[in-house]
Structure formats: structure tokens, C-alpha cells
Amino acid sequence: MKYLTVKDLDTLFRGSLNYLGQKREEVNKLNVFPVPDGDTGTNMYLTLKTAIESIDKANPKNLKEYGKIFCEGTLIGGRGNSGVILSQIIKGFFDVIDNVEKIDVKFFSMALQNATKIAYQAVIKPVEGTILTIVRSMAQASLEAINKEDFIEFLSYIVEEAKRTLEKTPQMLPVLKEAGVIDAGGQGLIYLFEGGLKSLKGETISEVKEKVYDETIKAESLEFKFDTVLLCYLNNYPEDVIKKDLEQFGDSIVVATANDLTKIHIHSNEPNKVIAYILDKGEIKEARIENMQLQTEEFAQKTMEKPKKIESRFDFSIVAVAQGEGFKKIFESLGVEEVIEGGQTMNPSMQDILNAIEKCSKDTVFVFPNNSNIILAANEAKKYSNRKRVEIVPTKNPAQTIPIILNFNQEKSIENNLSKAVDMIKKINIAEVTYSVRNTTINGLDIKENDFIGLFDDNILTKGTTPEETFLSLLQTVKEKLQNAEFISIYYGKDVKKEDGEAMVEKLSEIFKDVEFDLVYGGQPFYYYIASIE
Amino acid sequence: MGRIFISERAIKKIAAFAATECYGVVGLAPKTIYNRILRVLKLEEYESGVDVEIVDNDTLIISLFVILQSGINVLEVSNTIISQVSYVVKNLTGIKNVDVNVIIKGIKGEQ
Incomplete structure (x- = not known):
């Protein structure tokens, strides 16, 4: 294939749409910037969908008309930030197309460069590491590959280059690095091109059906049990051969190479055979095998346990x-x-x-x-x-x-x-131990910030250097009031060690012989001890 | 323990920078009616393209006077500005309710 006609371009965009539809949930999950609302994939998909729908309605004859309608479609359908940027990219792309019937490699490269220009025009401070960076790297790659005659080869090169840039986006944008993801918009754009490329190659990409969310996850038996990830050095052994060979062991195969390191992902029942196969071809750096069957069972169990309704036994x-x-x-x-x-x-x-x-x-x-x-x-x-x-x-x-x-x-x-x-x-009297947040003098006590203070029925009565000591002195101060007390239940807070509490209760039992003490975990913040005295 | 004061000017700066980072915004415009000629504000004048109304300690209303790129979905860009500016201001200042109004003062042509 040396050039694209209207029909080819249409095939390309329809492929993009379907591929993006398949991947949109994945893209949504990547979304962290600027507002973590997780809709980049959906936005891009819907933007493209409106454009394709308007093409369906208008049925354009030549490239110029096609471009015009497509641009309008993306403009009107542009949703969210990524949709708007996508509409600008598409606009820039079609801007240069005028009275031509065929798009060749050189023309495509020119269109991509203009797309970059237009996309960058609409922002004062372009943030690097976003979809803008990806479209720029695509334009750059198209220049590098301008001598390739075959369109598919040309487009593959662009997609590969863009993927490489995408891997670098976390280095460019700190928020991505913090979240440990790559840029969502950029990923969406790459899927768009990848989908187009696939459909140009003649692969059919099935249309997505609207998924029903919140499915209940059941512990089902999986076809392949082990999720296997290998990092290995394969010495430039061709990826597609490995991919083909791995198909005999399982499904969900992904082979990706960066620098010399190859990452292989496969769902298989025989991870040992996979490892043996890879060892035959090269060296393994890291291997991770997880049993998905157990994982799903655990997950299903967790979700099943969750709903428990308490019904009161009273009226x-x-x-x-x-x-x-x-x-x-x-x-x-x-x-x-x-x-x-x-x-x-x-x-x-x-x-x-x-x-x-x-x-x-x-x-x-x-x-x-x-x-x-x-x-x-x-x-x-x-x-x-x-x-x-x-x-x-x-x-x-x-x-x-x-x-x-x-x-x-x-x-x-x-x-x-x-x-x-x-x-x-x-x-019921309440005794509490907490700490002071400021310097103060109260009830004749000179209290410094962060001192431990003991309260009895909301009156500050004692202070001390440890919560336990404070609590002991607090109870001794109010000794007279405790004469009729039978039970004291002490709830210790989340910053207290259980052993410290137990030691304190032991001491208390010696001092107050008639009282029954009980130590329970309350987990409350700020208050080391809260006790109810009956 | 102490108090924190955030001046209107500081909030204006934060809002202005957040707005100018939005895709589709090519500049801020002066909000005053005396400046009848539409012009794009320079970096150091950014805060005159923003209006801040402090309702109480937890509530702010920010109005942004923006210039957008032509040939772009104005509605979507405005929505992006609202969510992004509100998110950034909330995040940086800890103020809970931040409402953002967008006033489009002009559209910048392609050439």
C-alpha cells in the first residue's frame, strides 16, 4: 500500500474507533491528571464516535468533504479535555488536505506536523508528558520514516516510536510518576493509531458492546490458572516468533521489548514449560507467577462476606x-x-x-x-x-x-x-487521658503543650509524663468519688500499646481492691484512655 | 496555635495559573469595563483577569475572564477550566467549596 484513499482513511478511523472502544476502560484507569475522574478513554471514544456517525449520515465523496465533516464531528462531539485536544489534532490533520485524492507518506507526515502545530496553538503553557508530547513524537517519527514507501511500514514505525515516548511520560510529568502510570490521553492516541493500523492491515476489530458494570464476581474455574510474568534478555530473538510459540502454553500473551529487556506476560497452566522455553532462547532476569484461581476465590469470598445487616433485638x-x-x-x-x-x-x-x-x-x-x-x-x-x-x-x-x-x-x-x-x-463518670495542644494554666495546674492531661467528667485534674502515670494519678485524685464504684471499663486508644495498658490495670487493681477493671481496645484517636466508671 | 491567612491576590494567582494551563485557553483578559480594547494580559498582570469573592472561610467564588482559541468546543473547554481550577485551588489551599465562573471575553483567531 503506497497511499490512502478516502475509503482507506475511513477504514483506518473505523478501526481506531473500535479499538479505542475495546481499550477505553484501560485508558480510563490511567487517568490522573488534572482531575482524577477517570474518563479519558470514554471521552476520546465518544469524540471519535460522533465523528464517525456524522460521516455515516453525510456519506462524503472526496477527501476534502470527508475531512470537513470529520472535523465538525469531532468538534461537536469533543468531550472533556482529551476530546477537545483530539478534535484539534484532527482539525490540524485535515487542514492541509486540499484537492488531493490520495494521501501518500509525505503528505501524511505533513498532515501530522500540522496537527501538532494546531494542537500546540491552543495552549499557552503546554505541559510535556501529555497527549501533546505524543502527537509531537508521532510527527517527528513520520519525518524519520519518510523514505519508507509502504504505508503500513510507515505507520507501524510511527506507532512504535510513539509507544517509546509514552513510556517516558512519567519522567516528564511528576504526577504520572507519583501515580505510577503513563499518560492516559497519550495512550488513547496511540490506541487510535494502532487500531487504524490494524484495520488497514485487514484485521477485523470487533465492535464493542456496552458492558454491564458491577457484575458479581464468582469463584469460577479459570481456563488458565497461572498469571506468569517474565523479564528476560532474549538477544534480539524476534518477538513475533516467541509470541507464536507461546500460544501453545496459554492465552493473554503480551511480549514487549524495551532496550534489551523483554517482558513476557502469559496466562498458562504450565508456567514451568514457559520458563523452560524462554531459558532455551535467552536469560531470565525476573519471574513472577501468581495463581489466579486462588485470587478470584479469595476475592469472591471477600465480597460475599461483606453484607451483614444488624437488626436490633429491641423495639x-x-x-x-x-x-x-x-x-x-x-x-x-x-x-x-x-x-x-x-x-x-x-x-x-x-x-x-x-x-x-x-x-x-x-x-x-x-x-x-x-x-x-x-x-x-x-x-x-x-x-x-x-x-x-x-x-x-x-x-x-x-x-x-x-x-x-x-x-x-x-x-x-x-x-x-x-x-x-x-x-x-x-x-456514669468518665475518666480520660489525652494531651494538651497548647500551654495553659487550669485548676492550678501549669500545663505545657504536649503534656499528658487527665480529665474526670470534663475537668482537667492531673498532668503527667506518660498516659499511664496520668491515668493512675487521675484515679487517685478522685478516690473519694470512686468509693461506690464497682466496674471501671478502660478503652485504650490507637496510640497505646496493649502491654502498657495491661501493666497499668495490674497496678490499678492493687490500689483499688474492690473495683473490677476491664481493658478493651477502643482505637480512638487523641484520647489515650477513656474509662467509664459505674 | 496560629492562623493562616490567604490573600485574595494569592488565590487569584493560583486560579490564573491553573486556568492558563488548561487546553484551549490562550490568555486571560482584563475584567474591567474601562479596558474596552480586548487584549491578552501579560504574565505579571494575570490577577486582573480573575475575580475572587470570599463568601466565608470555606467558600470561594472565582470568576475567570478568558480568551479561547478559535475553532474549539467552547463549552467543553469551559467545563475543563471549571473542574481544573476548582481542583487546583481546593488542593493547594484546602478551601472546601470553590465555585468557578468562566466568562469568555474573546476568541483568538487562527492567524
Whole structure:
């Protein structure tokens, strides 16, 4: 093939469209810049699709007409940033075509150069490492290959060069490097050319059907079990021969060479034979074999475990706000239907609380705000909830909530339980250990920033050098108030080691002989220890 | 512990640079009505092509006065500007709600 006619060009673009359609999900996944919305592949595909559709409608006779309609199509259909750039590239490409019937290699090269020029014109500060870099490298490659007579050879050279440039995009653009990907737009453009090249060669690229997302993944038996990746030196052994030979071992074969290093990817049942084959041809640098069967089984198991719905055993549902995975787990095990993430630094909004209330199964919902700052939002949510009866139990701390829930009686009425809960709040004392965020003097204590402080019912009473020491001195300070105490449940935070907590509880048990101590993981941030005293 | 102040001027600069990095934007134009002759702003005058309204500590409204390349899908480019500028400003300043208005002051011809 020495030149392209209108018909060939049409074949080329239709091939591009279908190939891009197949690869668009892959391209979408690459998208990191500038906004990580992951739609580059789809945008480019839809842009091209509009153009092809307008060609179908207008049925142009000559190249000039074809170009005009195609440009209009991409202009109108141009979606997203990549679509707009693509439309400019196409526009630049067809701009130079005037009264010619055949595009030869030289003409194609000229068109690509103009495409680059037009594409760069529309931006003040071109960012390198994007689709613009790729189209420029294509134009450059077309100049290098201008002496090739065969169009397919010429186009293959351009695609190969562009791929090489694409590999370098992470070096040009730091965001790509950080994300560990290559540029999405550039990849899309290369697929566009690659698809065109394939269809010019006479390969048929099947049209894509719209995929249904969110398929449930089942543990199915795979035809080929092992995902095998080999990095090897093959001493210029021809890639296509290797590819052909590998077909006997499995599918999904990819052979790619960069510098001397060749990367081989294959799904196979006999990775040992693959390795033996490659060793016969050259040297292996690295090998990685993964069992996909087990992976999918694991994945399916994980997804199956996920939905677990807690149903309240009382006549009412319980919603609680908590921070820390330990508290979350405790609440769930106690039958709290909805645990809202939030706490000291991150207050949930009224809407969050309302949403949680709406999700509950029973008509009456008890809300435990577990923080004085959230009580207000909870009261607001109560006002706005018209489908459910909402009752707020104004707890100031998750540690308070746990004994209250434990004391609920499912045989008693809702009112009875509620009044009992509100009564209990006053009876449960809370001891906390946290750190100071600034220098201050309070209750005669001179507190420095980052000092550990002990709070008893929200009053700062002690300070210390370790959380454990602070907690010990805190309890000793309020000794008189603990005379009637029976249980002290201590919830340790995520910055505390379990052993430290255990050592502290041992000491505490010696000092307070009549009290039963319990140490549980709360996982809360900022507070080293939270304890409820009953 | 201390406070952080971000001046309007700084936000304008951030927005202007983010906008000029968008594909299809060939320049910013002065927003004032006194400058009746349309011209492309120089780099050091960028902030006069941006308007910033500070609603509260978490909310900003930015208006950008831009000149676009001709023969380009104006709507798509504008949408890109909105998402990109809003993303960059949010990311760099930590301000939660950033609304962006795009006012197209002109189209630059091909030659």
C-alpha cells in the first residue's frame, strides 16, 4: 500500500474507533491528571464516535468533504479535555488536505506536523508528558520514516516510536510518576493509531458492546490458572516468533521489548514449560507467577462476606457516633444498627445522622451522639426526621454508651428504657487521658503543650509524663468519688500499646481492691484512655 | 496555635495559573469595563483577569475572564477550566467549596 484513499482513511478511523472502544476502560484507569475522574478513554471514544456517525449520515465523496465533516464531528462531539485536544489534532490533520485524492507518506507526515502545530496553538503553557508530547513524537517519527514507501511500514514505525515516548511520560510529568502510570490521553492516541493500523492491515476489530458494570464476581474455574510474568534478555530473538510459540502454553500473551529487556506476560497452566522455553532462547532476569484461581476465590469470598445487616433485638433501633474501629466493633456487637464515623475532631453533619436514622429497621430510633459537640446536630436531625420517632440520649462519650446499651431491657417499654438511659448518664463518670495542644494554666495546674492531661467528667485534674502515670494519678485524685464504684471499663486508644495498658490495670487493681477493671481496645484517636466508671 | 491567612491576590494567582494551563485557553483578559480594547494580559498582570469573592472561610467564588482559541468546543473547554481550577485551588489551599465562573471575553483567531 503506497497511499490512502478516502475509503482507506475511513477504514483506518473505523478501526481506531473500535479499538479505542475495546481499550477505553484501560485508558480510563490511567487517568490522573488534572482531575482524577477517570474518563479519558470514554471521552476520546465518544469524540471519535460522533465523528464517525456524522460521516455515516453525510456519506462524503472526496477527501476534502470527508475531512470537513470529520472535523465538525469531532468538534461537536469533543468531550472533556482529551476530546477537545483530539478534535484539534484532527482539525490540524485535515487542514492541509486540499484537492488531493490520495494521501501518500509525505503528505501524511505533513498532515501530522500540522496537527501538532494546531494542537500546540491552543495552549499557552503546554505541559510535556501529555497527549501533546505524543502527537509531537508521532510527527517527528513520520519525518524519520519518510523514505519508507509502504504505508503500513510507515505507520507501524510511527506507532512504535510513539509507544517509546509514552513510556517516558512519567519522567516528564511528576504526577504520572507519583501515580505510577503513563499518560492516559497519550495512550488513547496511540490506541487510535494502532487500531487504524490494524484495520488497514485487514484485521477485523470487533465492535464493542456496552458492558454491564458491577457484575458479581464468582469463584469460577479459570481456563488458565497461572498469571506468569517474565523479564528476560532474549538477544534480539524476534518477538513475533516467541509470541507464536507461546500460544501453545496459554492465552493473554503480551511480549514487549524495551532496550534489551523483554517482558513476557502469559496466562498458562504450565508456567514451568514457559520458563523452560524462554531459558532455551535467552536469560531470565525476573519471574513472577501468581495463581489466579486462588485470587478470584479469595476475592469472591471477600465480597460475599461483606453484607451483614444488624437488626436490633429491641423495639427500637440504635444509632451511635463513634471514632475508632474498636468502639465501632463493640457497638456493632451490642446491636447498634448504624455506627456513624465521627468524634472529637470530625463531627458528623446533621445529614449524616439523618441518613443513619432513615436506614434503621425500627420505627423508633435512639441516637447516642457520644460527644457534646454532636448533641446539637442530633437534635436537629430529630426535628427533620418525619418518618421515624427519634430520641436522643445525650451521651458525651462512647464509653458512657456501652453500659447504657448493656442495661437496656427488651421486655420493658421504649419509654422505660429511655428514661433509664437518661438517668444512667448522670451515674456514669468518665475518666480520660489525652494531651494538651497548647500551654495553659487550669485548676492550678501549669500545663505545657504536649503534656499528658487527665480529665474526670470534663475537668482537667492531673498532668503527667506518660498516659499511664496520668491515668493512675487521675484515679487517685478522685478516690473519694470512686468509693461506690464497682466496674471501671478502660478503652485504650490507637496510640497505646496493649502491654502498657495491661501493666497499668495490674497496678490499678492493687490500689483499688474492690473495683473490677476491664481493658478493651477502643482505637480512638487523641484520647489515650477513656474509662467509664459505674 | 496560629492562623493562616490567604490573600485574595494569592488565590487569584493560583486560579490564573491553573486556568492558563488548561487546553484551549490562550490568555486571560482584563475584567474591567474601562479596558474596552480586548487584549491578552501579560504574565505579571494575570490577577486582573480573575475575580475572587470570599463568601466565608470555606467558600470561594472565582470568576475567570478568558480568551479561547478559535475553532474549539467552547463549552467543553469551559467545563475543563471549571473542574481544573476548582481542583487546583481546593488542593493547594484546602478551601472546601470553590465555585468557578468562566466568562469568555474573546476568541483568538487562527492567524
